[in-house]
Amino acid sequence: MDGIPQADEGWTVAGRRFRSRLIVGTGRYKDLPETKAAIEASGAEMVTVAVRRVNLSDASQPMLQDFVPPDRFTYLPNTAGCFTAQDAVRTLRLAREAGGWNLVKLEVLGPPPFLYPDMAATFEAAAALLADGFEVMVYCADDPVAAKRLEEMGCVAIMPLGAPIGSGLGVANPFMIKAIIAQARVPVLVDAGIGTASDAALAMELGCDAVLLNSAIAHARDPVRMARAMKAAVAAGRDAFLAGRMPRSPAADPSSPVAGLIR
C-alpha cells in the first residue's frame, strides 16, 4: 500500500456486483437521445424502467432498449403508478416475462399529493413476489421497524425515501435513514427525494450503499452535466463516509500552530 486508499470496492445486491453506487431512472427526459447521454454521464450500471402498454397505433416508434441496451445496463423494472398490491404484482410478472429477469423494484404508492409508500400494500405485494421467486428491492417509508420487517421477509435491498418522489427536497430525515442503515444486513439505498448533488453526497455520507434518483437529473437545466455531478457526488459521499468525518465542535479550534506567532 502506498497510502492512497484503493478505489471503491463497489457493492453487491442479490449476488450481483456493481461498481457504480448510483442507480438512475430513465423517465422524464426530453427524448431518448438525452436519456442515453445522461445515463452514460452518470456512470450508472443499473437503471430503473417502467412497464407500460405498447402503443398499438405506432408499434415501430423508437424503444428505450435501442438507446439504453439491456445487455449493457441492468434493467430494474419498477411498479411506478401502482396503488394496489395486486397491480404491482401483476406489473412485475409482466416485467419478468418481457425481460427474463427476477430482480425488481417494488413500490406501492399512497394517494397524491405525497405518493408516500403504502406500507400495508407493500408488505402484501412483497410477500407475493418473494413467494413467486422474485428478488425484491423495495421502496419504503423511512421507518426502521418496517424496513427491518421487509429485510426479514427476504427483500434484497431496502430503499427508504429521502423525501416524496420528484420533490427534490433532499433527505428529510437523515436520522431515520441512519437508524435503518445501522440495523440492516442488506443494502440500503435512498430512493426518491434527491434534488441536487449535495443531497446525494449526504445520503452516501450517512452510509447508504447506493442512491437511486431520476428527476434530479432529468429535470436539471442541463441533465447531462447534472448526471456527471451526481456521479462525482456519490463517489465523494462514499469516500467521506469511509474516511469518517471530524467531530463537530461549538467552538473554534485553529489549524495553524499557536506557537511561534510574531509579536
Added chain:
Amino acid sequence: MAGQIEIEVNGERREVPEGASVAELLTLIGLAAPKVAVERNLEIVPRSAWSSTRLGAGDRLEIVHFIGGG
C-alpha cells in the same frame, strides 16, 4: 374465408381472424421482434406459447414493454 372475432387489446376493441394465435396478432399489430410481454385474461402467455395460444372472442389482452421510468 374465416370469420372475424372481436377481442380487446390494451383497452381497444379489435377484430382478428377466427383462430388467430397470439403470435399472429403481434404480427398484425406490427410488433416484429421486440421485447414485449403478453397477458391474456389476466394470465401471462409465455413467449414459448405465443404460436399455440388461439384467441377467443371477448379475450382481453395486455401487450406491454419497457419504457423510461424512475
